[in-house]
Amino acid sequence: MTKKLLKLYLKIAKNEFISLPEGQKIALVFASLAVIFFIGIFSFIVLGISSTLPTDFFNSLFAYALTGVLAFNILFGVPQIFKNLYGASDLAFLFTLPIRTNQLFWVKFIQSLIGLPGLLWIASCVLITVFGVSAQASFLFYPISYITILLITLIGMGVAYLLNLVLIQIIPVNRAKELMTVMTAMAGIIVYVLFQIPNLMQNNIYTDELTVLPEFPSWIPMEWGGRVLSSAIFGTIQILPLSMLILFTVLLLFLSSSLVEKGFRTGWIKMNDGLRNRKKLKSKKNKNRIHSPIVSIGVKEWRAIQRDMREWVTFLPFIFLLVFPVASILNEGKTIDFILSHPNISWMLAQAAFLFMFIFMTAGFTSSSFAREAHAIHLLRILPLSGWQITLGKLWINWLIPVCLLSTLQVIASILLNWNPLATIFGIVIIAIASLGITGIGLWLGAIGAKYDANNPQNRLIGGVSFLLIFLCFSYVIIAMIPTMLVLLPIDSLNLFTDDEFTGLFGLLFTLLKWKAAHSLLFTFIGGFVSVIFSIGIAYFFLLLTVKKINQGINIKFVDKRG
Amino acid sequence: MSAIKVVDLSKNFGSFQAVRYIDLEIKKGELFGFLGPNGAGKTTAIKMMTGLLEPNTGSIEVAGTDIWKKPLEAKRKMAAIPDVPILYPKLTGREFLRFIGSVYEIEQQTFEMRSEKYLHIFGLTDRADDLIESYSHGMRQKINLCAAFIHQPEVLFLDEPTVGLDPKGAKTLKSLLRTHCDNGMTVFMSTHILEIAEQMCDRVGIINKGKIIAVGTMAELKHERTESSLEELFLNLTGDSDMKYLIEELAGEDEKVDI
Numbered sequence: 001m002t003k004k005l006l007k008l009y010l011k012i013a014k015n016e017f018i019s020l021p022e023g024q025k026i027a028l029v030f031a032s033l034a035v036i037f038f039i040g041i042f043s044f045i046v047l048g049i050s051s052t053l054p055t056d057f058f059n060s061l062f063a064y065a066l067t068g069v070l071a072f073n074i075l076f077g078v079p080q081i082f083k084n085l086y087g088a089s090d091l092a093f094l095f096t097l098p099i100r101t102n103q104l105f106w107v108k109f110i111q112s113l114i115g116l117p118g119l120l121w122i123a124s125c126v127l128i129t130v131f132g133v134s135a136q137a138s139f140l141f142y143p144i145s146y147i148t149i150l151l152i153t154l155i156g157m158g159v160a161y162l163l164n165l166v167l168i169q170i171i172p173v174n175r176a177k178e179l180m181t182v183m184t185a186m187a188g189i190i191v192y193v194l195f196q197i198p199n200l201m202q203n204n205i206y207t208d209e210l211t212v213l214p215e216f217p218s219w220i221p222m223e224w225g226g227r228v229l230s231s232a233i234f235g236t237i238q239i240l241p242l243s244m245l246i247l248f249t250v251l252l253l254f255l256s257s258s259l260v261e262k263g264f265r266t267g268w269i270k271m272n273d274g275l276r277n278r279k280k281l282k283s284k285k286n287k288n289r290i291h292s293p294i295v296s297i298g299v300k301e302w303r304a305i306q307r308d309m310r311e312w313v314t315f316l317p318f319i320f321l322l323v324f325p326v327a328s329i330l331n332e333g334k335t336i337d338f339i340l341s342h343p344n345i346s347w348m349l350a351q352a353a354f355l356f357m358f359i360f361m362t363a364g365f366t367s368s369s370f371a372r373e374a375h376a377i378h379l380l381r382i383l384p385l386s387g388w389q390i391t392l393g394k395l396w397i398n399w400l401i402p403v404c405l406l407s408t409l410q411v412i413a414s415i416l417l418n419w420n421p422l423a424t425i426f427g428i429v430i431i432a433i434a435s436l437g438i439t440g441i442g443l444w445l446g447a448i449g450a451k452y453d454a455n456n457p458q459n460r461l462i463g464g465v466s467f468l469l470i471f472l473c474f475s476y477v478i479i480a481m482i483p484t485m486l487v488l489l490p491i492d493s494l495n496l497f498t499d500d501e502f503t504g505l506f507g508l509l510f511t512l513l514k515w516k517a518a519h520s521l522l523f524t525f526i527g528g529f530v531s532v533i534f535s536i537g538i539a540y541f542f543l544l545l546t547v548k549k550i551n552q553g554i555n556i557k558f559v560d561k562r563g
Numbered sequence: 564m565s566a567i568k569v570v571d572l573s574k575n576f577g578s579f580q581a582v583r584y585i586d587l588e589i590k591k592g593e594l595f596g597f598l599g600p601n602g603a604g605k606t607t608a609i610k611m612m613t614g615l616l617e618p619n620t621g622s623i624e625v626a627g628t629d630i631w632k633k634p635l636e637a638k639r640k641m642a643a644i645p646d647v648p649i650l651y652p653k654l655t656g657r658e659f660l661r662f663i664g665s666v667y668e669i670e671q672q673t674f675e676m677r678s679e680k681y682l683h684i685f686g687l688t689d690r691a692d693d694l695i696e697s698y699s700h701g702m703r704q705k706i707n708l709c710a711a712f713i714h715q716p717e718v719l720f721l722d723e724p725t726v727g728l729d730p731k732g733a734k735t736l737k738s739l740l741r742t743h744c745d746n747g748m749t750v751f752m753s754t755h756i757l758e759i760a761e762q763m764c765d766r767v768g769i770i771n772k773g774k775i776i777a778v779g780t781m782a783e784l785k786h787e788r789t790e791s792s793l794e795e796l797f798l799n800l801t802g803d804s805d806m807k808y809l810i811e812e813l814a815g816e817d818e819k820v821d822i
Contacts, residue, residue: 296665
């Protein structure tokens with residue numbers, strides 16, 4: 001049966017290719033050429049490394065390279081496997097046929113393997129061959145390295161399958177549609193931890209020598225692979241690590257397949273029937289109040305965000321940015337002592353970091369606002385809502401949510417780092433004002449470049465507008481930083497720097513700070529005033545543009561599922 | 564005063580003329596059925612009348628207000644329900660009604676009274692606190708109808724309203740529309756089910772290839788022509804031979820099929 005199904009999929013793939021429009025076929029040819037071009041570039045890099053790196057470092061190098069292969073397979077494998085396991089349109093039909101779930105699972109597994117992991121395996125084999133030829137490796141090296149990479153690829157796929165099969169059982173039925181987000185986050189954490197393992201095991205001890213690559217501990221499969229390859233290059237096979245690698249792969253795949261019945265079939269049912277499960281929310285008749293249209297638009301938006309964990313993904317990178325540096329600071333006693341004894345410095349640095357972070361975060365979050373409406377966008381057109389009502393309704397909620405998050409972080413930081421409560425409030429107010437302007441920019445960008453892809457709901461801006469978002473964010477942060485920092489930076493921070501340390505923008509800021517030292521109250525007031533005027537002015541200008549666009553009609557670009 | 568007045572309305576998509584200079588006048592309190600074969604221009608016309616699609620020529624007045632000149636004012640007087648009810652999936656039915664109530668700025672007490680009334684009429688009271696994403700197509704259609712009735716519009720546009728409704732829901736809708744029309748509401752309804760149009764509508768308009776080819780009460784249309792039923796009339800006017808063949812086949816004696 002497995003063979004029959006594989007033949008069927010092969011035929012479908014062939015027919016799909018034949019029926020592709022000419023344009024897409026040409027695009028595929030160009031994409032293939034681009035892949036070959038990149039493999040060529042990487043081959044040159046590999047060539048350089050293999051001819052210059054001492055053989056002592058081969059073990060570490062291979063271990064890192066294999067970690068890279070594993071990371072790619074986990075990161076890119078998770079969505080592909082998710083689609084194959086739960087999103088394939090033929091499953092509803094296949095499950096009605098007398099085919100064992102296990103057989104279907106293995107067919108889907110092979111289908112996934114032939115996709116991106118297969119391509120990655122071929123590319124890795126090309127690169128390792130270049131490495132072998134350049135390093136004049138033994139003939140044995142080539143088959144051993146191809147097998148090792150395949151084993152690592154299978155491990156990556158096994159992890160991706162496990163994530164898919166285990167999480168679908170844990171996640172509540174009514175949240176099943178959000179599984180993809182949870183998995184992406186988990187995959188990101190796993191990959192991050194993978195690369196951090198050597199650092200963590202070495203307790204952050206660094207030397208000035210070439211051995212900058214901390215070694216992997218001996219219990220990591222990639223280290224086994226590294227040992228196998230570094231000895232195979234000289235014509236010897238390390239039986240033990242290779243056997244362990246094979247055994248680990250088999251165990252992982254066995255574990256995945258043992259979860260098939262529960263994870264695959266019931267998971268698919270959850271995904272496809274989950275929405276029908278009634279999630280009764282508490283009846284809040286007393287809270288069933290009529291609001292003004294502006295408030296009700298914001299409330300509606302809040303419900304969409306609050307009840308869908310995919311919406312919170314925008315905040316994930318910032319949480320990563322916060323959590324990991326803080327964790328590494330907490331590892332070092334001296335740094336903690338310094339930070340705790342200098343609350344002014346920690347406050348100042350935190351405000352600069354928060355300003356930068358929240359401007360980018362708010363812009364990304366707000367720009368999703370119109371695409372979030374998805375197919376229900378026609379309601380906004382059909383209801384008696386003016387462009388201003390829609391814009392202001394979206395503005396207040398998209399500004400308030402990041403500000404609430406900022407306030408929480410500021411309060412936590414103020415408790416941990418002994419900040420003055422007034423300074424904490426001051427920091428919140430100033431950054432909240434500064435983020436008003438970027439909220440306006442984000443709304444406008446969302447209005448002109450909304451995109452909705454049901455398979456990738458986080459991707460809500462069309463390509464060109466995404467680049468414009470980054471450009472405008474940088475421009476805004478640079479300009480907003482000057483008056484904001486003039487208000488936020490204490491005068492005594494001047495003592496930390498010398499005159500000739502800064503040029504350009506920072507030089508200007510430094511000069512302004514010196515003027516602030518001379519006329520503290522006046523320059524704090526000017527800084528605050530300019531900050532408010534700039535932010536509100538920018539917000540007003542972009543809100544006007546947004547209203548104009550709403551009145552012309554918002555067009556969301558809906559991405560075809562096949563695309 | 565006419566509740567809906569359409570003058571010289573047309574819409575082109577490139578070289579294709581979807582709606583060709585149509586004129587329509589619908590009186591206050593009238594239940595008007597809009598019929599036509601697939602691709603005749605029904606949905607395009609409704610979209611232009613509800614402010615979703617800008618016409619190339621012509622004007623549309625809804626309850627005395629030009630929808631393209633004073634859109635907000637016109638929209639306050641009307642409600643429109645599309646054939647596919649796409650709502651906010653992450654709101655509960657009750658929250659959706661509250662949103663609509665807030666947009667139309669209905670008084671709190673009136674809102675509560677009406678929302679409970681229509682939820683009860685459409686049998687949604689028990690499911691009102693469930694998320695809309697868990698609703699079936701028919702339930703979404705019903706909550707959409709509740710939302711439309713909650714602000715008592717002067718004009719109600721319905722695009723294929725019975726699709727997805729169960730027989731009980733369809734019957735409820737039929738009697739509700741009749742009652743509201745008797746109380747002065749005007750309903751403009753497109754449907755492909757001829758029996759529904761025949762039973763419910765005061766007047767019908769038939770559109771084909773973007774042109775209105777017949778307007779009148781059933782009696783008027785039958786008087787002018789020889790056809791005994793709306794089906795025959797519709798088929799002869801539109802020349803939908805496939806449909807005609809299908810209906811003839813269905814109307815014929817049951818065949819026995821050996822299995």
